[in-house]
Amino acid sequence: MKTLQINTTQNVRINFELANVGQRLLAFILDNVVKLAYIYLIIEVFDFSLIRDATDGDGWSIKAIDILMFLPITFYSLYSEILMNGQTLGKRILKLRVINIEGFKPSSGDYVIRWFLRMVDFNLFMLLFVYFYSMGYANSYFFLIYMIFLIGKTIGFFMIVFTKKNQRVGDMAANTVVVSLKDEASFSKTILENIKEDYKPIYANVIKLSDNDARIIKDTYVRARNKKDYNTLIKLRVKIEEVTDVKKPKETTDLDFIATILKDFNFYTKD
Template sequence: MQTIRVRTTQNVYIDYALASIGDRILAYLIDRVILILYTVALFAFFVQADVNNIWVWIILLGIPWLFYSLAFEITMNGQTPGKRVMNIQVIKLDGTPATVGSYLLRWIFALVDFYIMSGVIAVVCIAMGGRGQRVGDMVANTSVVKGGLQQEISGSDIFITPEETHTPTFAQVADLSDRDIEIIHRALEVMRQHDNDEPVLALTDKIKSRLGIQSDLGAVDFLNTIVKDYSIVMAGRV
């Protein structure tokens, strides 16, 4: 499986499995089926209800087709329903969270990727570029990976939850973000799956420096504690 390495803002390198062309095509087709079913159902309703206002037709039928992918990627963290079914996700290649601007650029250049030469340009770019990027991805500095971060950390074997008796050790975790915690999970997963402790060690040093923490805990225990503390602090349990 082809992979791509992303350097996060914490200077931790993470390897992602690139979504295959087949996965992306199937996700695209699933989204089109959803739109077609929506259109058929709404058309039938309009006919039955004798809706004659042309603007109602344009708004309720046209706008979903136009903004479908943009709206879902913004609200679903880089996924559309089709992408979620195929377990693929848009990410930024510079390690920062994808922004509305990133999704907007991908959406604008979809005109080039999908509607000129019926998608051939997108397929050729993805197949030959080596980074899983169509034209819109190149402009937005994004790619599409297999197994979005949220899905990969959701398994009970790697998702860290605090015990009922756990008392937060580091109050400074309130200065972290959900994205930081996701990266910690990912670094721990890399060590678990590939016996590579470099991301864990680098991330431990970065977090200690950023939060001004001094601790004798080992790297893994320290990161586990950070995640548990964050879960409790952000839940308002302290």
Template structure:
């Protein structure tokens, strides 16, 4: 299944594009996490087995924690990423693009029991294939989604300037054009940069180098710099 894009608009008028992760890449991340937990559990149980019945009891608690708590701890305190998701460049976020919090994480992980039926995530897989944003039941109920972590190469290419929001809301294509200009402006002659910047004087309220600095400030704000 092709990955889809969910576009949302923040109260500040900024359009965000969340690239939903499909079932295949999510399955790869799950297999990595499952393998890590299985290896860690086997090693620990081998050691605890030497303690007899007490060790077996402790081992059951460890297995419970590995299955139920691992996902919540990673998602809430590791920026929405388990080890598997980090390897596959995925992240769990709220449906509005904000970082996932404790309650939604707990809900989505508890509902793995339902998504796992009748075995090997049968219901979860079907739900991911049907839902337009590749969500399983746990994500739909919790109001979360798994998205691709996009590389922020553009952030490194845009010159530093104190971020400042545009004076008027910009459409998505206008935001993209502004960031593209900030990325590639240094490849243009200075006179050409100023010429293009002057065309946006209605937005910046400035001309020349002052207008260029204002455009860079807007681009840094759109990229989330602080």
């Protein structure tokens, strides 16, 4: 089983279990079940004859509507991973997640790169299918589309099997990997703060911080607290105030203020 080792700024080593090709393939199949269910629902629910009548048989309008119908499945993995913190429905069921190779949460740009490069090793079939379908060629070119589908899946399959970190082309370009969340002990080490279910956040502006900002804050906070380095805590608190536009209450210590910032960040960014 391949693993990814990450060193935090506190020199703590965290090992993530990389998702293998079988796990990713099964997640892919589950996601495609969702896509096929959507297509079936669209075909069964919408009366396309009414749409054609409404457009007076205009070919371009009909094709535009066909493409619009397929947009949700074309962008499915992109908006799913952005909204579900690196997961699609298939990944969530199998407890898989996309993370940055340094252990951080990928940016929206990273997710876009992963999605766009699926045309190289996974979704070329889907893009061409949408095109051929919109042009009315789906039945005529079925064999060609099927071969493109197989080639696309084969490229992605072998990339995941033979690359060091189980990465396809999109992962390499975006500096991301897919990890298993089954090893909760290792994964929990990246959690910024443990909070109770009934925790009430105080500072909503903490969402201005990035994941990387929060990790740096926590690492600096822990080191300064352990060494009783109050000058560093003051500098850290001032920097947090500048970035978040939050002011520390006079009755609150720097230690308590920063600890609350970390808890609030965890509250607002948790799944």
